Amino acid sequence: xxxxxxxxxxxxxxxxxxxxxxxxxxxxxxxxxxxxxxxxxxxxxxxxxxxxxxxxxxxxxxxxxxxxxxxxxxxxxxxxxxxxxxxxxxxxxxxxxxxxxxxxxxxxxxxxxxxxxxxxxxxxxxxxxxxxxxxxxxxxxxxxxxxxxxxxxxxxxxxxxxxxxxxxxxxxxxxxxxxxxxxxxxxxxxxxxxxxxxxxxxxxxxxxxxxxxxxxxxxxxxxxxxxxxxxxxxxxxxxxxxxxxxxxxxxxxxxxxxxxxxx
Numbered sequence: 001x002x003x004x005x006x007x008x009x010x011x012x013x014x015x016x017x018x019x020x021x022x023x024x025x026x027x028x029x030x031x032x033x034x035x036x037x038x039x040x041x042x043x044x045x046x047x048x049x050x051x052x053x054x055x056x057x058x059x060x061x062x063x064x065x066x067x068x069x070x071x072x073x074x075x076x077x078x079x080x081x082x083x084x085x086x087x088x089x090x091x092x093x094x095x096x097x098x099x100x101x102x103x104x105x106x107x108x109x110x111x112x113x114x115x116x117x118x119x120x121x122x123x124x125x126x127x128x129x130x131x132x133x134x135x136x137x138x139x140x141x142x143x144x145x146x147x148x149x150x151x152x153x154x155x156x157x158x159x160x161x162x163x164x165x166x167x168x169x170x171x172x173x174x175x176x177x178x179x180x181x182x183x184x185x186x187x188x189x190x191x192x193x194x195x196x197x198x199x200x201x202x203x204x205x206x207x208x209x210x211x212x213x214x215x216x217x218x219x220x221x222x223x224x225x226x227x228x229x230x231x232x233x234x235x236x237x238x239x240x241x242x243x244x245x246x247x248x249x250x251x252x253x254x255x256x257x258x259x260x261x262x263x
Contacts, residue, residue, distance in 0.1 A: 004044060007039040010059075013190035015051040015114055016203040017196060018045055027028020030114060031068060032089045039095035046100050052203035055195045056098075057106040057191070063131070064115030089114075090229035093146050096121050098222035102214055103203050106195035107131045107173070108188060117146025120155065123214070125181065127194040128188040131173030133181065139168040139258060143235035147225035156180050189202040 004011050010021040020041060022028045038056075045051040060062060096118075103122035110132045111119040119125060119133070128202040135152070137144045144165055153161040156179050164171070186194045200212060239245050243263045251258035 002099035004041060006041060009037055011041060013050055016050065016198055016212045017055060018051045018053075018197065019055045019057065020057040022056075022064065024066035025058065025062075027062050027064055027065040027110075028058045028060060028115070030118065032092055035089060035092035035096065035118075039092055039099070042096065042099045042101065042103075044128070051101065052207050054101055054103045055106060055192070055199050056103055057192055057195065058108070062103070062105045062109035062115075063111045064118050065110050066113030066115040072228065082232055087145075087229070087233045087236075090145065090147075090233060091118070093121070093229060094222055094226045096148065097225045100215070102199070102210065102261060104195045104199045104202075105192045106192050107133075107182070108191055110134070112136060113140075114146045117144075117148045117151070119145075120148065120151045120181075123218075124198060125159055125176070125184045126184040126186060126191060127176055127182040127190050127196060128186060129190055131176065131182075132170050133173075134168065134170040135164050135177050136168040136170075137254070139248055140242060140252055141242060141244035141260065142230055142239055142256065145229065145232045145236055147228050147232070149223075149232060150224050150228035152181075162218055186187075188239075201211075209231075 008022065008024050010019075010023050012019050020038065022034070024034070042054065045054060102124075104124045104126060105119050105122040107119050107125055107127045108131055112132075112134050113136055116133050116135050135144055135148060149165070150165070151159075160179055163169075171179075171181075173182060173185060176182040182199060184194055244258070244260045247260060248258045
Protein backbone atom coordinates (compact mmCIF):
# COMPACT_ATOMS: atom_id res chain seq x y z
CA UNK A 1 0.00 0.00 0.00
CA UNK A 2 1.15 3.54 -0.71
CA UNK A 3 1.48 6.52 1.64
CA UNK A 4 1.67 4.37 4.75
CA UNK A 5 4.87 5.68 6.31
CA UNK A 6 4.58 6.83 9.91
CA UNK A 7 7.31 7.43 12.48
CA UNK A 8 7.10 4.74 15.12
CA UNK A 9 4.85 2.41 13.13
CA UNK A 10 5.76 -0.52 10.90
CA UNK A 11 3.12 -1.75 8.47
CA UNK A 12 3.12 -4.87 6.29
CA UNK A 13 0.27 -6.38 4.28
CA UNK A 14 -0.12 -9.98 3.11
CA UNK A 15 -3.15 -12.16 2.37
CA UNK A 16 -5.57 -9.32 3.17
CA UNK A 17 -4.11 -8.91 6.68
CA UNK A 18 -2.22 -5.79 7.72
CA UNK A 19 0.24 -6.15 10.57
CA UNK A 20 0.65 -2.78 12.29
CA UNK A 21 3.56 -2.77 14.72
CA UNK A 22 4.13 0.00 17.26
CA UNK A 23 7.87 0.62 17.15
CA UNK A 24 8.61 2.57 20.29
CA UNK A 25 10.18 -0.28 22.25
CA UNK A 26 10.80 -1.41 24.81
CA UNK A 27 7.87 0.33 26.54
CA UNK A 28 5.93 1.68 23.55
CA UNK A 29 4.59 4.70 25.41
CA UNK A 30 1.81 6.45 23.49
CA UNK A 31 1.08 10.07 22.75
CA UNK A 32 -1.55 11.88 20.72
CA UNK A 33 0.53 11.76 17.55
CA UNK A 34 0.87 7.98 17.74
CA UNK A 35 -2.86 7.44 18.24
CA UNK A 36 -3.66 9.81 15.37
CA UNK A 37 -1.15 7.99 13.16
CA UNK A 38 -2.81 4.67 13.98
CA UNK A 39 -6.22 6.16 13.16
CA UNK A 40 -4.90 7.60 9.88
CA UNK A 41 -3.39 4.25 8.89
CA UNK A 42 -6.55 2.34 9.77
CA UNK A 43 -8.64 4.82 7.78
CA UNK A 44 -6.49 4.31 4.68
CA UNK A 45 -6.79 0.55 5.08
CA UNK A 46 -10.57 0.84 5.19
CA UNK A 47 -10.47 2.48 1.77
CA UNK A 48 -8.24 -0.25 0.34
CA UNK A 49 -9.23 -3.57 -1.22
CA UNK A 50 -5.96 -5.04 0.06
CA UNK A 51 -6.87 -5.16 3.77
CA UNK A 52 -9.73 -7.04 5.40
CA UNK A 53 -8.33 -7.39 8.94
CA UNK A 54 -5.63 -5.75 11.05
CA UNK A 55 -3.22 -7.14 13.63
CA UNK A 56 -2.10 -4.51 16.13
CA UNK A 57 1.14 -5.46 17.87
CA UNK A 58 4.28 -3.94 19.38
CA UNK A 59 8.00 -4.47 19.31
CA UNK A 60 9.99 -4.86 22.48
CA UNK A 61 9.08 -5.94 25.98
CA UNK A 62 5.66 -4.32 26.41
CA UNK A 63 2.53 -3.87 24.31
CA UNK A 64 2.00 -0.33 25.61
CA UNK A 65 3.10 0.93 29.01
CA UNK A 66 0.68 3.86 28.78
CA UNK A 67 1.48 7.55 28.82
CA UNK A 68 4.98 8.61 29.81
CA UNK A 69 4.12 11.20 32.46
CA UNK A 70 7.77 12.08 32.86
CA UNK A 71 8.32 13.19 29.26
CA UNK A 72 7.30 16.11 27.08
CA UNK A 73 5.29 13.67 24.95
CA UNK A 74 2.86 13.35 27.85
CA UNK A 75 1.68 16.94 27.42
CA UNK A 76 -1.87 15.90 26.49
CA UNK A 77 -2.25 15.20 30.23
CA UNK A 78 -0.85 18.61 31.23
CA UNK A 79 -2.53 20.19 34.21
CA UNK A 80 -2.84 23.63 32.61
CA UNK A 81 -5.14 22.44 29.81
CA UNK A 82 -8.56 24.06 30.14
CA UNK A 83 -11.34 21.54 30.51
CA UNK A 84 -13.40 23.18 27.76
CA UNK A 85 -10.54 22.53 25.31
CA UNK A 86 -11.14 18.81 25.55
CA UNK A 87 -8.35 16.30 25.17
CA UNK A 88 -6.93 15.75 21.66
CA UNK A 89 -5.72 12.32 22.73
CA UNK A 90 -9.30 11.21 23.29
CA UNK A 91 -10.46 12.71 20.01
CA UNK A 92 -7.83 10.50 18.37
CA UNK A 93 -8.96 7.48 20.42
CA UNK A 94 -12.55 7.94 19.23
CA UNK A 95 -11.26 7.83 15.66
CA UNK A 96 -9.74 4.43 16.40
CA UNK A 97 -12.99 3.10 17.84
CA UNK A 98 -14.79 4.31 14.70
CA UNK A 99 -12.58 2.09 12.53
CA UNK A 100 -14.71 -0.05 10.19
CA UNK A 101 -12.32 -2.97 9.88
CA UNK A 102 -11.74 -5.89 12.31
CA UNK A 103 -8.70 -5.55 14.56
CA UNK A 104 -6.87 -8.25 16.52
CA UNK A 105 -4.40 -7.19 19.21
CA UNK A 106 -1.35 -9.28 20.10
CA UNK A 107 -0.49 -8.33 23.69
CA UNK A 108 2.84 -9.13 25.30
CA UNK A 109 4.21 -7.63 28.47
CA UNK A 110 2.42 -4.67 29.99
CA UNK A 111 -0.75 -2.92 28.86
CA UNK A 112 -0.95 -0.14 31.43
CA UNK A 113 -3.44 2.68 31.91
CA UNK A 114 -4.18 4.19 28.52
CA UNK A 115 -2.20 1.29 27.03
CA UNK A 116 -4.84 -0.98 28.57
CA UNK A 117 -7.43 1.19 26.84
CA UNK A 118 -5.60 0.76 23.54
CA UNK A 119 -5.59 -3.02 24.03
CA UNK A 120 -9.35 -3.01 24.61
CA UNK A 121 -10.10 -1.03 21.42
CA UNK A 122 -9.64 -4.03 19.01
CA UNK A 123 -12.29 -6.67 18.45
CA UNK A 124 -10.12 -9.47 19.83
CA UNK A 125 -7.04 -9.95 22.01
CA UNK A 126 -4.42 -12.70 21.73
CA UNK A 127 -2.26 -12.86 24.85
CA UNK A 128 0.49 -14.88 26.49
CA UNK A 129 0.74 -15.69 30.21
CA UNK A 130 3.45 -13.03 30.56
CA UNK A 131 1.06 -10.27 29.50
CA UNK A 132 0.09 -7.85 32.25
CA UNK A 133 -3.00 -5.64 32.30
CA UNK A 134 -3.48 -2.88 34.85
CA UNK A 135 -5.84 0.07 35.11
CA UNK A 136 -3.61 1.69 37.73
CA UNK A 137 -5.21 5.13 37.60
CA UNK A 138 -6.16 5.25 41.30
CA UNK A 139 -2.52 4.61 42.19
CA UNK A 140 -1.78 7.83 40.29
CA UNK A 141 -4.56 9.73 42.07
CA UNK A 142 -6.28 9.86 38.70
CA UNK A 143 -9.45 8.83 36.87
CA UNK A 144 -9.46 6.10 34.16
CA UNK A 145 -9.43 7.31 30.56
CA UNK A 146 -9.31 6.20 26.92
CA UNK A 147 -12.94 5.14 27.26
CA UNK A 148 -12.08 2.28 29.62
CA UNK A 149 -14.94 3.08 31.98
CA UNK A 150 -17.24 2.19 29.08
CA UNK A 151 -15.33 -0.48 27.20
CA UNK A 152 -13.91 -2.68 29.96
CA UNK A 153 -17.28 -3.44 31.54
CA UNK A 154 -18.61 -4.23 28.08
CA UNK A 155 -16.06 -7.04 27.86
CA UNK A 156 -15.82 -8.48 31.37
CA UNK A 157 -18.88 -7.15 33.20
CA UNK A 158 -19.47 -4.21 35.51
CA UNK A 159 -18.38 -5.89 38.72
CA UNK A 160 -15.03 -7.21 37.47
CA UNK A 161 -14.26 -3.86 35.82
CA UNK A 162 -15.19 -2.06 39.04
CA UNK A 163 -12.78 -4.27 40.98
CA UNK A 164 -9.89 -3.62 38.60
CA UNK A 165 -10.50 0.13 38.64
CA UNK A 166 -10.79 0.54 42.43
CA UNK A 167 -7.87 -1.75 43.34
CA UNK A 168 -5.56 -0.80 40.48
CA UNK A 169 -4.42 -4.40 40.59
CA UNK A 170 -2.42 -6.08 37.85
CA UNK A 171 -3.68 -9.25 36.17
CA UNK A 172 -1.75 -11.72 34.05
CA UNK A 173 -2.56 -12.85 30.53
CA UNK A 174 -3.92 -16.09 31.97
CA UNK A 175 -6.23 -14.21 34.34
CA UNK A 176 -7.31 -11.95 31.48
CA UNK A 177 -8.21 -15.01 29.41
CA UNK A 178 -10.11 -16.59 32.31
CA UNK A 179 -12.24 -13.47 32.85
CA UNK A 180 -13.04 -13.02 29.14
CA UNK A 181 -10.79 -10.05 28.47
CA UNK A 182 -8.64 -12.12 26.10
CA UNK A 183 -9.87 -14.45 23.37
CA UNK A 184 -6.78 -16.59 22.71
CA UNK A 185 -4.09 -17.64 25.20
CA UNK A 186 -0.84 -18.88 23.70
CA UNK A 187 2.87 -18.94 24.49
CA UNK A 188 4.97 -15.84 23.94
CA UNK A 189 6.85 -17.29 20.96
CA UNK A 190 3.63 -17.90 19.01
CA UNK A 191 1.79 -14.75 20.05
CA UNK A 192 2.01 -12.85 16.80
CA UNK A 193 1.51 -15.88 14.57
CA UNK A 194 -1.67 -16.78 16.48
CA UNK A 195 -2.96 -13.22 16.10
CA UNK A 196 -2.26 -13.34 12.36
CA UNK A 197 -3.95 -16.74 12.17
CA UNK A 198 -7.12 -15.31 13.74
CA UNK A 199 -7.02 -12.26 11.46
CA UNK A 200 -6.68 -14.49 8.39
CA UNK A 201 -9.62 -16.58 9.56
CA UNK A 202 -11.68 -13.39 9.56
CA UNK A 203 -10.20 -12.09 6.29
CA UNK A 204 -11.07 -15.23 4.31
CA UNK A 205 -14.78 -14.53 4.72
CA UNK A 206 -17.02 -12.33 2.56
CA UNK A 207 -15.82 -8.78 3.35
CA UNK A 208 -19.20 -7.07 2.95
CA UNK A 209 -20.81 -9.57 5.31
CA UNK A 210 -18.00 -9.23 7.85
CA UNK A 211 -18.34 -5.44 7.77
CA UNK A 212 -22.11 -5.66 8.15
CA UNK A 213 -21.99 -8.03 11.12
CA UNK A 214 -19.22 -6.08 12.81
CA UNK A 215 -21.16 -2.82 12.41
CA UNK A 216 -24.16 -4.45 14.09
CA UNK A 217 -22.10 -5.86 16.95
CA UNK A 218 -20.30 -2.55 17.61
CA UNK A 219 -23.26 -0.26 16.88
CA UNK A 220 -22.98 2.99 18.80
CA UNK A 221 -19.62 2.11 20.36
CA UNK A 222 -17.64 5.07 18.99
CA UNK A 223 -20.37 7.50 20.05
CA UNK A 224 -20.46 5.93 23.51
CA UNK A 225 -16.69 6.23 23.81
CA UNK A 226 -16.91 9.89 22.76
CA UNK A 227 -19.43 10.61 25.53
CA UNK A 228 -17.42 8.63 28.06
CA UNK A 229 -14.06 10.21 27.25
CA UNK A 230 -15.66 13.65 27.54
CA UNK A 231 -16.69 12.73 31.09
CA UNK A 232 -13.38 11.01 31.86
CA UNK A 233 -11.44 14.10 30.86
CA UNK A 234 -13.52 16.37 33.12
CA UNK A 235 -12.75 14.09 36.07
CA UNK A 236 -9.10 13.77 35.11
CA UNK A 237 -8.75 17.53 34.82
CA UNK A 238 -10.27 17.99 38.30
CA UNK A 239 -8.05 15.36 39.90
CA UNK A 240 -4.93 16.71 38.20
CA UNK A 241 -5.15 19.75 40.45
CA UNK A 242 -4.83 17.65 43.62
CA UNK A 243 -1.86 16.89 45.83
CA UNK A 244 -2.81 13.22 45.66
CA UNK A 245 -2.24 13.16 41.91
CA UNK A 246 1.17 14.77 42.27
CA UNK A 247 2.03 12.26 44.96
CA UNK A 248 0.68 9.36 42.87
CA UNK A 249 2.81 10.21 39.85
CA UNK A 250 5.87 10.50 42.09
CA UNK A 251 5.09 7.28 43.93
CA UNK A 252 4.62 5.26 40.74
CA UNK A 253 7.86 6.64 39.32
CA UNK A 254 9.63 5.67 42.55
CA UNK A 255 7.93 2.24 42.63
CA UNK A 256 6.39 2.70 46.07
CA UNK A 257 2.89 2.98 47.55
CA UNK A 258 1.48 6.48 47.52
CA UNK A 259 1.14 8.48 50.72
CA UNK A 260 -2.29 9.90 49.93
CA UNK A 261 -4.06 12.51 52.06
CA UNK A 262 -7.34 13.03 50.21
CA UNK A 263 -6.32 16.52 49.11
